[in-house]
Amino acid sequence: MSKKAVILLSGGLDSATTLAIAKSEGFELYAMTFNYGQRHLREITAAEKISHQIGVKEHKVLRLGLETIGGSSLTDKELAIPHNRSPQEMKEEIPLTYVPARNVIFLSCAVAWAEALGTGEIFIGVSAVDYSGYPDCRPEFIESFEKTANLGTKMGVGKGKIRIHSPLINLSRGEIIKKGLSLGVDYSLTWSCYDPRADGGVCGCCDSCSLRRKGFREAGISDPLVNSE
């Protein structure tokens, strides 16, 4: 019987690639998505399609009322989503799309589900190479979280069984896409845009769209999502 793993799946290309990597490593897949009041709810539908395409044992969508907390332009429609930021700006400034403590919360919930499933294996698709300046995408955070989870859970305490895998952490956008394509990820199913247009298309210039475009350019192929629009 293969070992179970919980994979955080947003519906974007990073997490889709991470799901495919966990599969290629022989894990039985438990994908976890959050309905946290994000304005780009379309990513949840994307996560469902990706789960189906890659083949998961279970896909759980957990409700989390972060829109009642606010503090981010992803959960508070009064706050604007920044557009057209340069790679340099992304590295230097944490944008308004930062959701307070999001990856701490998401990882904590993933640990909870993993424990209930009897496993300590958790995957998260963060990259510290090309990213939007979020502090919770850096390796020092991931390592520290793993340590904390091993101190504060039944699965971890005295046994150190919680393992946070972040297979994309040192990959550039282009490398992520090439890796995913080699594993059969259908990127036309993924969704990245923070700020979809009224007609449902991508905005093309939020951080998430910019990083996605950079990735496909680096990988030397065209984005099937943009082409299909």
Add this chain to the structure above:
Amino acid sequence: MSKKAVILLSGGLDSATTLAIAKSEGFELYAMTFNYGQRHLREITAAEKISHQIGVKEHKVLRLGLETIGGSSLTDKELAIPHNRSPQEMKEEIPLTYVPARNVIFLSCAVAWAEALGTGEIFIGVSAVDYSGYPDCRPEFIESFEKTANLGTKMGVGKGKIRIHSPLINLSRGEIIKKGLSLGVDYSLTWSCYDPRADGGVCGCCDSCSLRRKGFREAGISDPLVNSE
């Protein structure tokens, strides 16, 4: 203007005491309670009453679907709640009432709200003296969580502004109650029992009831909640 603090408030006597301590330290109080599918939902009503009695700026009840994750007799009615465990057993064995990663999740959400409010001050009412064997009530976990939160949040990164206060960590049950009484906590409003009877009374013999009884005995006073039943 006084400094804001987020206080995790379950509705039990520890968190009520913690709320009163934060008030005595001059903080403006933001109390946070979770509706996480716990079977003893009555504690949420208790949290509302305590918030009102002690006087908070805001009381937020966050929905969190942990009952869809399970793995605990507090969120899964198929699992039994242990009764009549001795203090020794509580120290040695993590019981079925353990909710996977609960304090990791609760603290993460508290950090999120604190960030959105523009503060890094968070209070949690854990005690490592008389407790139910939960790993997420120990000081090494709390310290590690603080470190992680300071690495993974905008408020923390490079500034170390997240501070997890656990003022009860070294207090016995009796000391907690004496402290609370000196600060005017009305313990008749608090709720501790995991397993309320059909008529709404306390079971009297779950870990939480046992620890509560021990506390009032040590403090040398009678429990106003039990007396009012």
